[in-house]
Amino acid sequence: MTPKKTIERISLYRRIVGNLLLSGKKQAFSHEIAKLAGVKSSQIRHDFMFIGTNGRANAGYDLQELRGHIEGFLFGGDADNFCIVGVGNLGRAILAFFRARHKNIVIKAVFDKDPALKDRIIQGCRCYSIDDASEIIKKENINIGIIAVPVEQAKLVAQILVDGGIKSIVNFAPVPLNVRQGLFIENVDLTMYLEKAAFFSRNLSKLSEV
Amino acid sequence: MTPKKTIERISLYRRIVGNLLLSGKKQAFSHEIAKLAGVKSSQIRHDFMFIGTNGRANAGYDLQELRGHIEGFLFGGDADNFCIVGVGNLGRAILAFFRARHKNIVIKAVFDKDPALKDRIIQGCRCYSIDDASEIIKKENINIGIIAVPVEQAKLVAQILVDGGIKSIVNFAPVPLNVRQGLFIENVDLTMYLEKAAFFSRNLSKLSEV
The missing domain is CATH 1.10.10.10 (Winged helix-like DNA-binding domain superfamily/Winged helix DNA-binding domain)
Known part of the structure; x- marks a missing residue:
C-alpha cells in the first residue's frame, strides 16, 4: 500500500x-x-x-x-495517456502547459460538447465529441482523465470517463467528486488555494503550520 | 492559531x-x-x-x-486584491477562471516582463511591466500574488512581490518556494497531480487512503 x-x-x-x-x-x-x-x-x-x-x-x-x-x-517505463474533458480556458491552459513538456504525460485527446470544436486540432491535439469518449478512450489506450468543465457537468463527465474505462481522474471542477472504489480521483480546487492565501494575508498572525 | x-x-x-x-x-x-x-x-x-x-x-x-x-x-467583509505575474497560458487561464466569478477575489493587475504586453488590457485587466510591480502593488492595495512564470524566474519574482509588500503567494511554478517567516506561501504543483493520477492508474491495488 x-x-x-x-x-x-x-x-x-x-x-x-x-x-x-x-x-x-x-x-x-x-x-x-x-x-x-x-x-x-x-x-x-x-x-x-x-x-x-x-x-x-x-x-x-x-x-x-x-x-x-x-x-x-x-x-514504470511507459508513457501514460491522458485526455482532457472541457476545452475552455482552463482545459486549454492545462493542454498548453503539458504539451510536449513531459515525456511521460501524453495528452491523446480532448473532448467537448460544443459541436463547433469537433475535429479541431487544439495545441496539436484533436478535439472529439464527448459522445465518442468511450470509443476514443479505448482506441487511444487512455487511462487518465482530466476534468475541466463547469460544476454542473462534472459529475456526468466523471461517469462517462469511468464507463469508458478510465482508471484515474484529476478533477478541476470546483465540486468534489466521489467515484466508486477501485478508482483514483484527485479533486484539485483552485479557488481554495486563492481563498486560503487571501485568508492568511489578513490573518498571518493566526497561521499555524499544522 | x-x-x-x-x-x-x-x-x-x-x-x-x-x-x-x-x-x-x-x-x-x-x-x-x-x-x-x-x-x-x-x-x-x-x-x-x-x-x-x-x-x-x-x-x-x-x-x-x-x-x-x-x-x-x-x-471579513472586504474583497481581496490579487495580482498575477506571468501572462502565459497558465496566467491567462487563472485570470479568465476568476475574472468576475468571485466577488471577494479581485485581480487588480497582471505583470509580465515582455514589453509587448505592457499596458495591454487582458480579460479586462491591465498588464504592467514587472519593473513597476512595487509601485502598482501599493497603489492598488494588492495583498496576494499569484506566480505563473517558468521555473527559472519564480524565485526572483517571489522576491519582487515580497519586497513590494505582498503578504501571501500562490505559486504555480513547478519549483517549491520558501519565503521568510511571516509570509504565507502555497506551492501548487500541477505536474504532481497528473503524475500521481498516472501512478495510481497503473498501481490501483497499491492505493492507500493514508
Missing part, C-alpha cells in the same frame, strides 16, 4: 533533482534535497530507500542515477 | 453550500454536507462551531445563514 502523500513527495523530488541537474550539479546530500523540498533529511533517506536507492556517506546521491530510479518508480 | 487544513475545508464548504443553494435546497443536516465534502459529520459540526454557527437538531443548518457565516469568516 502506497500512501498518496509518498507519491506526491516523490513527484516533487523528480522536479527538484531535474532542476539541480539543469543547474549543473551532479551530486547532492539528503539534507540539500530536504531543504529544497521542505522536508526532513530523514524523510528523504526513507523515501529514497522506498524507491530502492541509497546515497553514499561521503558523496550523497548521484543525481543522474537518482532521477533514473525516481522515474522508473513513478512511470 | 488556525491550521491551513481548517481553512481548506471551510473554503470547500463554501462551494458545497453554494451548490446546494443553487439546486434549490434551503436546509441541510451535517451528515449531508459531510458526505459531499468527504469528511465525517462530527468534523462538520466542529468546523461550523469554530466559525460560530450551530445547526438545529430537527432542521439542520439554514444554508443561506450558513453561507453568510462562512463568508464572514473567510473574507
